[in-house]
Amino acid sequence: MTDNTPESTDTPIAYTALTKGTPVLAEDGTQIGTVEHVLQDSTIDLFDGIAIHTGRGVRFVDADAVGRITTGAVHTTLTAQDAEALPEPQGTEVLDADPDEFGGNGLSAWFGRMFLREHWMRRKE
Incomplete structure (x- = not known):
């Protein structure tokens, strides 16, 4: 039997290939927002995190909380409770x-x- 879950069909990509509007998912697979923009310094290949649109406005997801990035979504290590407590960009x-x-x-x-x-x-x- 073929596994057609989003996790099995999405191809891993680099943070540099992320596009605005890509879904951002909590660890349980629920959508917590969409990508607004990537925070990076490409001259030193530094990925700082992503700014995401949520139901409560723009929030910041630190690079340490990004588990994997695929063509279909950003998979974070955040719980739903963690996602609710995401900070606004400073x-x-x-x-x-x-x-x-x-x-x-x-x-x-x-x-x-x-x-x-x-x-x-x-x-x-």
């Missing part, structure tokens, strides 16, 4: 990676690397 600004912002050997580059969060900049709207 801050009001959206940041993008900018590895060249504080590059070089100059004094301002050194201060940028020492006192600011390297690799991130404000997104231009």
